[in-house]
Amino acid sequence: MRRETKQLNSFKIALIAGLLVTMAFLLPARAQHVYLGMYWIAGSVSAPAGVATANRQVIFYRDNPDNGYADDIVGTAGLSGRDNQFMLNAYQDSRLAIAPGKYHLAVVRGEDGYGADPVELSVTGLGYDVLAANLVLAPSTGVTTIAARPEPQPGEPGGPAIVGAPPIFTDITFGNRKYQPGLVARGQAYVIAQQPRITARATSAFGIDTSQLLMVLNEGKADARTFNIAAANITQSSGPTSAPTGVSFVYDFYQEKEPRLPEGQQNITFRATNIYGPTYEVCTVTVAGGEPRLIGVPLAFPSPVKLTTDREVVLQYTLSQDLNIEISLFDVSGRVVKKFSFEARAEGAAAGVNKVIWDLKTDQGGIVSSGIYVFTIVDRTNNKLLGKGKLTCLP
Incomplete structure (x- = not known):
């Protein structure tokens, strides 16, 4: 025994x-x-x-x-x-x-x-x-004949591997803007809010493990923070419930009551995985701290505007943070011909690059006359002038 x-x-x-x-x-x-x-x-x-x-x-x-x-x-x-x-x-x-x-x-x-x-x-x-x-x-004992086993199928022991790939991330946005790694690679700062609203989509024909969806701030550093993507953050899912082939999600730092991101350049890593392994996408962003301000000089394009052919003009500027914004356009006499008002986080009032489209109509409904115009950008909450731009309209 x-x-x-x-x-x-x-x-x-x-x-x-x-x-x-x-x-x-x-x-x-x-x-x-x-x-x-x-x-x-x-x-x-x-x-x-x-x-x-x-x-x-x-x-x-x-x-x-x-x-x-x-x-x-x-x-x-x-x-x-x-x-x-x-x-x-x-x-x-x-x-x-x-x-x-x-x-x-x-x-x-x-x-x-x-x-x-x-x-x-x-x-x-x-x-x-x-x-x-x-x-x-x-x-004279034992099994005498054994038929050969069928060829193992893909994925079975001894069989060929099932060819597949990890997920990929697409359509990553901070606020209202899609992340553009090419611009960052050329040295341009991609400015985001201290409490940004982030959206992204992960896709894979071979499924996605939604329990492993996450974002990591400054991965590998002492101040690293992990943000898990919960079911409540998923806005759209396609394919099988157990292993969807496409997942869109949103993570709003303001709504989640997350602390503000630290000032300066930060790395935010998006991570996903499936049976073929993990994948990740790193976004290098800049969080501008300090007083509310414009970053750089406001632009208008096309410039000059040709009233006979152009139907609109774009006013572009970069904000250091989400602000309530008012834009006023003045003619050479100082008369206001057009006003815009934007709530914080909306296009025109979000941290980073903003593009405001003007159809060249005044507040009275007519097409603006040829001439030189000045537009001001004001922090409406603090009644603070942030900056000015100039626009020329030709006949």
Whole structure:
């Protein structure tokens, strides 16, 4: 009894070690294949004097090997790596369903006429099972014919890999503007609010793990912060519920009551994953602190405006933060010809670049006359002039 217990414990140790080693090979840092599960079956084979057990084929099946089987080689050439022992993964054959119940183990009859007839093994569902009694080799016994297994399908052990890819991020916006990495690469600051409203979309034909959607501020640094994308943040989802192929989400720092982002240049990393591994997109942004102000000089384009051909003009300026803004256009006599008013965070009043389109009509409804116009940009809340721009209209 003590010997059997010692042998059983030895098998358990071998099984656990085999499981860990196998997982180390099948689960790389960035997975590129899909693998089925593992369920280990182990045991020992004994033989009469003068008969070798090494390199015998042990098969595991339910009722008939033709309906699916798993196998291993006895001895050091097999998975067990030990004399007179075997250890096989029951999931080798996709035709063989693994569930708690009665299965069979046998040794295929060799060229010397020795094999072992089938014996029952109860699969418990614990992840591994050990045959209590040895398979005993005897003449004229054992399974005599085994049909070849079908070629493994993509994703099955020994089969070709399923080709796929991690998700990608598209349409990342801060406030009202799409993030433009090309401009940042050329040295232009991409200014955002201290409590921005961020939207993004992740897509993959191979599904997305929504539990792993997140954003990280200054990843890898001491002040790093992680923002998990919850179900409430998801605004649109397409494809299967369990693994959608497209997910759009919004994360509003103001609505989430998140602390203000620190001033200066920051990196915000978007992360997503699926069975093919993780992906990420890094956005380099600038948070402008201090007093409300314009960054740079206001512009108007086209410039000059040709009233006979042009139907609108764009007033462009960059705000350091979200502000309530009023724009007034004056003619050379100082008369106001047009006014605009924008609420904070809307186009025209959001941190970063703003573009206000004017249809060249005055507040009275007529087309503006040719001449030179000055427009002012005012912080309406503090009644503070932030800056001025100039516009020329030609006949």
